Structures are given as C-alpha cells and as structure tokens.
C-alpha cells in the first residue's frame with residue numbers, strides 16, 4: 001500500500017517548488033494560450049472570494065491579537081499542521097519534552113498548547129495549528145484565528161504519515177495556499193504600480209509561457225484596475241500576478257515531516273531522504289530529532305548576536321536572536337530596548353560581517369550569525 005505513495009513522492013516531488021493544485025473544473029481546462037486567459041480570470045475571481053478568509057475582520061472574531069501576544073515569548077514561531085492521527089501531538093509533546101525549557105501553557109482561544117524549546121540559544125515556539133484543514137474552511141471564528149496565527153509563523157511543519165496517501169500533502173498545501181500562505185517560495189518578480197491614467201503599460205523582460213498583454217489586462221480589469229505599469233521579470237503565471245495584485249501573501253518556509261518511519265524499510269527510507277524539504281522521523285521513538293532540529297535551524301535562518309560589555313568577555317550563553325532579514329545593528333538595539341538607539345553612537349563588531357576585528361560600524365551595518373557586538377553610547 002505505502003509503496004505506492006513512496007513512488008509518488010519520488011516521481012512527483014523533485015523540484016522543490018509547490019504547485020497549487022487546481023480544483024476539478026480548472027484541471028479539465030486545457031492549458032493553451034486561449035484557455036490560459038479564461039483560467040486567469042477564474043483564478044482572479046477565486047482569489048477575490050478567498051480574500052475574506054485572509055483579511056482580519058474588525059471587532060470580535062478577527063483574532064489577530066491573541067496571535068501576536070504569543071509571539072513575545074519566543075525568537076521564532078513554528079506552526080505544526082497535519083491531519084488527525086498522523087502523530088502531530090506525539091511529535092509536539094516529545095520535542096517539547098526533550099528540549100523544552102519553558103513549561104507548556106494553555107493557549108485558550110485556540111485550545112492549543114504551545115511549547116517553547118531552546119535550541120542553540122534561541123527560544124523557539126512550537127504551536128499546534130488545530131483544524132487548519134477542517135475548521136478553517138467556513139472562514140468563521142476559530143478558523144479565522146488559526147489562519148491569522150498560521151500567517152505569523154516563521155516556519156511551517158507539515159506532519160505527514162509515511163503510510164498514508166500522498167494526497168494528504170497536496171490537500172494541506174492547497175488549504176494553506178487558499179489562506180494566502182506561500183510555502184518555500186519567493187515573492188514573484190513582478191513590478192506593479194497603479195496609476196491614474198495611461199492604460200495598462202505591459203512589459204515582459206523575458207519570454208512568457210502563460211501570460212500575454214491581453215490576459216494581464218483582463219485579470220487587472222477583474223480588479224477594476226485599468227491604469228498601471230506591469231513588468232514581468234520572470235516567467236510568471238496568472239497566480240503570480242494575482243498574488244502581486246492581492247498583495248496580502250506571506251512567504252513562509254516549510255518542512256515536511258514524514259512520521260512513522262519505524263514502519264518502513266531502509267530502502268524506502270532512502271527514497272524519502274531524497275524528497276526536498278523532507279525529514280523522516282519517528283515521533284513515537286524520537287528517531288531523527290537531531291536531523292529535524294538541524295533542518296528547522298537552517299530554515300529559520302536566525303541570527304545570533306553575542307553581546308560584549310566593555311572590558312569583559314562576550315556573553316556566549318544568551319545571544320540576542322534576530323530573524324532573517326532584520327539584522328541591522330539598529331534591529332539589534334531595538335530588540336534589547338526600544339530607546340537604546342537614541343543613545344547609540346557606534347558599535348564595535350567582531351565576526352563574519354566585518355573585515356577587521358573589531359570594526360567600528362554604524363546603525364545600518366548588517367550583522368551575521370554569531371557576531372560579537374559592543375555598543376558605544378553617546
């Protein structure tokens with residue numbers, strides 16, 4: 001039974017990119033230039049309908065507040081998604097059990113219990129995203145909250161049962177896509193600027209296999225946009241264009257955790273190991289947690305900065321941890337205290353981000369993982 005799904009993993013998932021799985025109506029439509037036009041329109045209409053799910057509503061039921069409160073307790077947040085009985089809760093409790101420093105606590109509005117683990121000096125929040133598949137569809141109450149929290153995660157772990165059909169992976173990916181979450185993807189390289197007049201100014205800097213000026217125009221018309229500069233700088237799809245126009249997409253790295261490897265053969269395990277973004281584990285036996293944590297660390301791209309008080313050795317025990325993309329000296333100061341930057345004169349930095357050790361830098365200097373910093377105040 002499971003050999004079938006393993007073969008599918010091997011054959012269908014070697015690119016590392018995730019395609020949005022189309023609904024039955026879309027799948028039937030042949031993908032040639034003429035129908036690409038209609039397909040584009042259909043997708044734009046769907047995207048507009050789904051916007052309801054993503055946009056937090058004012059007042060009750062919006063549910064973003066709870067999510068952001070939780071963020072304060074950690075340097076990064078990982079959301080766990082999976083169908084019931086794939087071993088998600090075993091994984092959560094065993095991971096938290098081994099590495100947890102902070103006791104798990106009730107996260108009442110979502111009825112989930114996040115654990116906070118400490119790994120390489122960083123506090124990482126493990127957050128169960130319950131019922132993301134079943135509950136979220138209606139777009140109401142708890143479903144909306146879970147979506148809002150999912151969108152704030154720095155990493156998503158999709159937990160799969162290695163013995164179950166591959167279709168589950170697609171289903172979850174499709175649901176998350178519907179909430180404006182893009183997994184292991186970069187934002188599309190499309191320039192988009194709305195204007196007051198001049199019509200649609202369409203430019204493509206490379207060959208396009210799906211989009212042409214007419215299709216772009218009708219998709220934009222669907223959004224009542226009739227004047228804009230559009231520049232396609234990569235071979236873009238209608239989905240890419242819609243993502244740029246909608247503008248509310250979040251790009252989150254994702255790891256597929258393939259659980260229950262204690263029930264497959266070594267040969268099958270070899271196949272799984274070749275699947276991009278995958279880590280095989282046994283949550284029950286705590287097998288391969290080292291590998292999983294190492295991959296989590298890679299994907300989070302956190303930056304650890306050690307502080308060095310003047311005349312003392314650096315403090316290597318409790319680094320200041322910054323997220324990827326927010327690692328300027330100014331961000332470091334902000335993470336310590338919101339007013340610190342006002343007293344900032346310059347900083348001395350040791351490590352891979354500088355040519356000389358130490359080097360005098362300003363607040364815009366970009367720090368790298370494991371740099372040592374000493375602040376000099378005015």
Ligand SMILES: *[C@@H]1O[C@H](CO)[C@@H](O)[C@H](O)[C@H]1NC(C)=O
Pocket residue numbers: 191198201202203229230231
């Ligand atoms: C069309 O768009 C390009 C790229 O954004 C821009 O450089 C150019 O000035 C635009 N042309 C007109 C006529 O607006």
